[in-house]
Amino acid sequence: MEIFQQFQRTIIKNYLLGSFIAVFGVGSVFIFQTLSLKEDEFISMGSIIFLSIVTMFGFEFLVYRKHIRPMKDVYIRKDPSIDLEVLVTAYNQAERFPLLTVKRILLPHFLGLSVPSTLLTVVFIHEGTLSIPYSYILYAWFGAFLVAILHALIEFFLTFKACHHLQVDLIRKSRTWYGVDPSNQSTLFISLKQKILAASLFLALFPILLFSLASQIRLSIADSTLLVDYWKWAGILVLIITVLAFYGAILIFKNIEGPVMELVNRFEKVEQGHVAPSLNTYTDEFSHLFSGFNHMVEAINLRDQKNQLLLDQFFAVVAGTLDARDPYTAGHSKRVAEYSVLIARQCKWSLEEIDLLNKSALLHDIGKIGIRDDVLLKEGRLTDEEFDQIKRHPAIGEEIVKGVQLTEELLPILPGIRHHHERIDGFGYPDRLKGDEIPVFGRLIAVADAFDAMTSDRPYRKGMPYEKAFSILKEGRGTQWDKEFVDAFLKRMELDAGNIRETG
Template sequence: MNLYNLFERTLLKNYLAGTAIAVFGMGSLLIFGTIRLSVSEGYILIGIMVFSAMSMGVSEFLYYLSYSKPVRNVYRNGDPSSAQWQKAFSTLQRMPVLAVKRTMLPHFLGITIPAVSLTFLFIHLEVLSLPHSYLLLAFIGAILMSAMHALMEFFLTMKAIQPLLTDISLQMKKQNLNLSSHEETYFLGIKKKLLASSLFLALFPVMFFSLLTIANMIEGDRSTLFDFSNWPVFFLALLILLAFGGSVLLSDNIQKPIQELKFGMDTVKNGTLSSLENNYSDEFSELVSGFNHMVTAIKERDAQNELLLESIYMLMAGTLDARDSYTAGHSWRVSSYAVQIGSEIGLDSRSLDLLRKSAIVHDIGKIGIRDEVLLKDGRLTDEEFEQIKQHPVIGARIIEQYKMAPELLMLVPGVKYHHERFDGKGYPEGLAGHDIPLFGRIIAVADAFDAMTSDRTYRKGMDVERALQILREGKASQWDPDIAEVFVKIIEKEQVKSNPQHANEKVNQSPLRLSHKGSEPTETSAFRS
């Protein structure tokens, strides 16, 4: 069963329930609890009510078909246009009010005109022995019944249309169609709804009680068709149920959008920026629209902040490149390798983004190393190497000491610990195994590979196979064995894809493999990167 058929079945159930309560419930109480009737007269009035109800149903059905046509068309015709979607959306928003009009016009007139006319005819033919004053009481009673039914239809229809409104919004978004009807929505204020509902719930018991009292005064002590000697207690219980039901419908109509707004606020508080479906046609429409504008503004601000942070990373990496042109591109290549590793081991998108940024700035601490050490050609002395070993600490201090954004502080582990060794012989703190933060272990592998395969002013970079062999040999001693193995497989696959006949082609021949200056090491741990 599709969504529209389910919607129409819900409307039908609501209508039948309202009719049973209003017409056959309260109406029967008014007629059979106050009028002295013989059995035959009772059957005649029942027949009149059934015939009138059928007339009412036909007139209401025709009216419903007329105003629901735009909604029916988009669900039963193929490929609706944007104008048809918007017309359907607008019609749905107006349906609660249209349901009131249907109940107060076709419903009221459809049952009242045939009922009064037939009753008048049977009185004139002396088939019914009723005073003509009962026709006036019946007419007033029918107005009350219709008003009660209309109130129920309004709130039940408000609830029934929500799934279709949401579905139409989603359908239009999928088709990249602009739903502008939010700005031109049919507006029925909360104040009007509260006033009308409260006034009716307050006046209906009084007016209905007055009708029953007047009818009983006319009849005097004569018995009715059914013995309702305790009808005041029954009537009171019925009115309490009516008031309770009306209050529930009214409170649900107000509480639901408030709960949705609260849920939306909670999601924003938790860092999830999601707009709410704006399916309302009262002041809540403006509140939801305001909330959605707020979410959009936050997203735009976050995008600007993200762009600013990205510029900071580029500035940091660019500053380092400006000091040592031979290492230009190293940070970006390490970042690319690190993200490949992170993707392969299953990091989520947020973690991958942080890993990428951490790798970009992993060598930022080299800004604090003197030029004669950082830019030196050839082998470093032990003292100079000790100075170089301070760059992870300097980089972490640069990020930490200026009280930067929390996101920047999350980059510290990768910056500070990318020269730690898995066997605990690295620097700056000599951490070992999985005590080394994950970002540090990942960047260590990516950093070493790029240092080994990049050209220097005085030597050519290693070929890929030699560098991979060193990574294999250094597993569990210099590098995390799992991460090193994952990276080796990544590079081997890339080599096969790029050039199966020359899988040993040097990485520096790729446009991304820019030159990198340093000293010729005697072991992999001596690489300056």
């Protein structure tokens, strides 16, 4: 309730300030300084203004009560339960309130002042209380309209600021009670270009138009024959000022639009994953914005580096934990990951693909967690039933990793886990895929996994020499393993062996 009361106090204070500047500060001074009035006519004119202002306030207050009602409905209720629809309506009304303020000033405010003033002036002129021409009433309407626009412009910008705190509170209530942000459903958009053009044009033209109107009245009193030449001169002057004001407003807007659009584009790139700092070439307030953006980018990059490090450590720990379950295969997952990366580099994969492949290879045997110890750790030959259980580990591994609810970026690691025991000829498991039906991660890891399995020691056999394992891979290329990946692995291993011999 306190927030709403503060909002109303601010709106009333702003309204009184704007009214004082526009109605009393400009309008009244214009009337009394432009017209040549006698002492008793001053009193009559003051009476007209006073009665018109009272009427204006009355009409405007009625419209204001209607406009404030949706927000008031939220804050005057003693029952804490407020419908979401009521909250959204209140937020939308608060968002539109600056525009509603303009409408109030250009309709009930302007007409509530001008219509009574016109009627009272006609009566006073007819009765001889005021000795001014009826044509001055038209001048007064034009002047009053100019003053009303000035007042509306002042109120528009002041009300924007006043509505901010109320909107924030309504969003907080809606989020807390219903988990909905009404600002996300907003369709109201008033461009910065419109604001700058409207404000610049009017503020440039207002003084010259008001001065022209005052001069018109003065010349009509002194010598009406000068009016034709005066308006030729004044019309050209108004046209020049309009063009200059419009061009100046466009220049100001372009000066603001450039850095704003650059920031918008930078944020869109950040949203797409391209997190890079921006060159800060500005020397005004935008310099602080770009510095803040660059600090944000640095923080995001630092956080991503830490998250990546934690993620890599997590995968390594999981792989190590799995290997620790079977001391005879300790280090298997890490070695398979190293061989897989070696093959991918030889095939010139991108860094992003290699990183995902490494993660997939580290977890390729995680499904063995779901295999009984008496089967997994058996030292002798497995029975057919026991081997069938072993063949379930790729599918179990996929389900385990799926349960972690991976981000979209990490989903490509799943096929490598599920399909690293498929064969090119279709006799692998778990899905008996063949050829290119096997996902690329599965085909590549299969080569690395087979090589490490053949060259590692087991309790029931000694690991075979590298040359024999190379020979088996060659024999199985195109039937059991992918030709490209076998050739890439053998070539890379041959190159590494040659480098070792040269350095030795």
